[in-house]
Amino acid sequence: DTGVSQNPRHKITKRGQNVTFRCDPISEHNRLYWYRQTLGQGPEFLTYFQNEAQLEKSRLLSDRFSAERPKGSFSTLEIQRTEQGDSAMYLCASSLRDRGAGYTFGSGTRLTVV
């Protein structure tokens, strides 16, 4: 297991199109998090899963965003009807359940909406 893997690394899409990103966490980690980072800001929390259950979803997320983690393994983040404001780096991280445990991040997916 070499860490958290995210695909694709880059995505350019036209406004109004749907996009889906994938995250493969470290296999022993039961928690999986999605964050979004825009220029000049720190990563902002979007949602997280414990195993297959989605336990929290940020109010930042509109109903165009949906995330799944079937079978508690990989996760997908889908954005429907993309807008230019969705352009950002989307980061995935995984951790053990302990709140003091460090997160392991993926390299992110950079989305550009044109």
Next chain:
Amino acid sequence: ILNVEQSPQSLHVQEGDSTNFTCSFPSSNFYALHWYRWETAKSPEALFVMTLNGDEKKKGRISATLNTKEGYSYLYIKGSQPEDSATYLCALTTGTASKLTFGTGTRLQVTL
């Protein structure tokens, strides 16, 4: 909404200089303070997780301290090298939330 602040926003030092950054956070309901280093085109790398007031941690030339009573943490880099150039992020977890709340980061550039 938690407010995690970092200063300075950016820093430009020469090789060999020592430097430090500040992370301030609300002291109520504190659980853990995390430091990450994020180099361009790479994934954020965990440096330290600190939970106890007075904690000090060290990793090579980088060290960090924690004061939970007054709500701040310092990150120190001794003898900066060009490979230390990165954005340094601090993040907080609280007693009621497992998610990390990040500061905006300190962007460090070390030149020869």
